[in-house]
Amino acid sequence: MPVRSGAQLSRKLGQKKQRLSEAERHQSPPGGTPTPSPQEPRLALGPQRSIYFSSPRGAPARLGLDFFDQPAVALARAFLGQVLVRRLDDGTELRGRIVETEAYLGPEDEAAHSRGGRQTPRNRGMFMKPGTLYVYFIYGMYFCMNVSSQGDGACVLLRALEPLGGLETMRQLRTSSRKGSTGRALKDRELCSGPSKLCQALAIDKSFDQRDLTTDEAVWLEPSPPGPREPAVVAAARVGIGNAGEWTHKPLRFYIQGSPWVSVVDRGAERNTQV
């Protein structure tokens, strides 16, 4: 069952982009060399961090209601750089820095599941208190993960993470949930570069729907470690929403410019981005 095709090889090389300029300051350079060996300069700790460091007597760094209780656009931007943590049943901690989000504004937003005030058992999480998860099943096989914000029926979709810890576990989770057992190892950049990829990598499924990020034992958000400087944020059109009238092209997707971990780059939007 070797499925070695020519296309697989031809796509191998030849990806050298010029948009890495800003990113290299903050994260590991991706495509410059065929096989980036020393991945992750700083935060290359193992899956499990020191227990002394991470949780000094039940006072872990965790973002609370005051963080989530802001309008969807503000929250979508505020998410960038923060670290999502998923603790598996066996204690393994998976960590990723959020690099891409989308805001869904509520009833008036024609691209939102809550458009027109629709409230159903499925999207109930969108209407719950800020910080509540809304996880839904899509395309017959995937999940997407949202966080409720301030505003009725408003939320933020998490679209991409920079994996920081537990990468091998993420790789296993991603690989095993794909059907074709081609055996080819996923690159780091394929682990969390998409809303359903990150759900696979973090083992987030429907059972996480309506959980509270401010109190849940298995998933939470930690404040961004202080960086050298604020990264530029690109505001672009949202992905995959089809035709939603005037809402189709509104700049409600946000990502860290130059980050190699983003799922979809929008060159046009980047031309309008202040640096």
Place this chain on the structure above:
DNA sequence: CGCTCGATTGGCT
């Protein structure tokens, strides 16, 4: 790189 297309099933207009 960039495009097209099939997979697969829960949730509803």
Place this chain on the structure above:
DNA sequence: GCCAATCGAGCGC
């Protein structure tokens, strides 16, 4: 029935 806030293979350039 029909559609869906996706993914990854396959193929052309």
